[in-house]
Amino acid sequence: MSASFALALNAAREAAGSQHYPQGALYVVATPIGNLADIALRALHVLQIADVVACEDTRHTQALLRAYGIDKPSAHLLAVHQHNETEAAQTVIERLRAGQRVAYASDAGTPAVSDPGARLAAAVREAGMRVVPLPGASSVTAALSVAGVIADDGAFVFAGFLPSKAGERDAAVALLAQETRAVVLLEAPHRIEALAKSIAALGERSITVGRELTKQFEEVATMACDGLPAWLAADAQRTRGEFALVLHAAPDAPKADDGLRVLELLLKELPVKTAVKLAAEITGGSRNELYEAALRLKEGIAPSPSGRGQG
Structure with a gap:
């Protein structure tokens, strides 16, 4: 002592x-x-x-x-x-x-x-x-306090650790795409690169990464979600330590093409029927239209606008 x-x-x-x-x-x-x-x-x-x-x-x-x-x-x-x-x-x-x-x-x-x-x-x-x-x-409140999340009601969601299996993790990220509030995530060093790959699907939405919070090599950085994999790759030290991440509140309401965007993400890891079912449940889109869009995507044909709306 x-x-x-x-x-x-x-x-x-x-x-x-x-x-x-x-x-x-x-x-x-x-x-x-x-x-x-x-x-x-x-x-x-x-x-x-x-x-x-x-x-x-x-x-x-x-x-x-x-x-x-x-x-x-x-x-x-x-x-x-x-x-x-x-x-x-x-x-x-x-x-x-x-x-x-x-x-x-x-x-x-x-x-x-x-x-x-x-x-x-x-x-x-x-x-x-x-x-x-x-x-x-608490790593949750520590990360939120420095993320600079701006929301009228200050609401946030604590999601903790996402699933470790790729398909389940991508499905969870697809749900986060529909969440307009800030979301706090936790991750371990051996899984952070896999999480970053999934999170990249959220595009330009901002995310704050807190690495080794309160410790000697503490690092806090904010970037677009699609830049997270490159940020980690830029320095080998960045994949070490425990992580608390804050996905910032969505700046806009969900767009009409969210059903297709979520469907494309899920099709990377899941069978067509499962991907369509989840995409419809997540976005409220028409299951029939999403199924037609999925078939066209599998054939390499760009989906028609009718496959993009929410029914």
């Missing part, structure tokens, strides 16, 4: 120690997404006084606690991750019924946001016990 965090622990006790922290409650604790200094004073205090720290990875959380100078015996750490969350929630509930304070922390950021924690919180609430949020770092 550095001297700086020793001061932080003292500050946490001074700032948060006088507040009431009921026993028999689950405390959902946001932890840093990369920069250790992004820890809330209240989070530090609760992690100190918790009887049990439930966590996604006990080794990771133990190292995090020690970095702050918080010493928790291994017996006071409980693994609660995506593979055991439902069962482990019952263990947490038993601890709460015994009057213990239980803190839950995922590996990074805010629990239950593309991380375990939602099932645990739901189970505790259903058992009639209190769930207390301790807000803090």
Whole structure:
């Protein structure tokens, strides 16, 4: 532990120690997404006084606690991750019924946001016990805060990780083409190039890429969606690290040829009937007209205008 965090622990006790922290409650604790200094004073205090720290990875959380100078015996750490969350929630509930304070922390950021924690919180609430949020770092809000998304109502959609299979991912992107609000996506380094290839189909719509947010090699850049593959390819370092991306709000309402555009995207990965069905559901277009357009596309003939409208 550095001297700086020793001061932080003292500050946490001074700032948060006088507040009431009921026993028999689950405390959902946001932890840093990369920069250790992004820890809330209240989070530090609760992690100190918790009887049990439930966590996604006990080794990771133990190292995090020690970095702050918080010493928790291994017996006071409980693994609660995506593979055991439902069962482990019952263990947490038993601890709460015994009057213990239980803190839950995922590996990074805010629990239950593309991380375990939602099932645990739901189970505790259903058992009639209190769930207390301790807000803090989140790659979702961090990316939105610097993207400069301009929308009258400020609305956005959190889509998280898109499917890993190419056809399913392209279908998901086709849905995003119809979404007029800003959309926040997350992606891992080994899949970012595949995502970029799919996202390029959205053309000139703006996207902000946040790479390694809060860390030493943080990078934030905004570009057209069809420029994302080239941006990644321009520097080998850009495919490293975790990604949070913000697809900006669509500047215009959907156009009349959206059915054909979506159909062309889906036909690259899916059979004709499946592509037509999805394109019709996504855009509201006529299934018959889209089917005729699909056949013409497969034959290499440009579709007639009748295949472009929405029925």
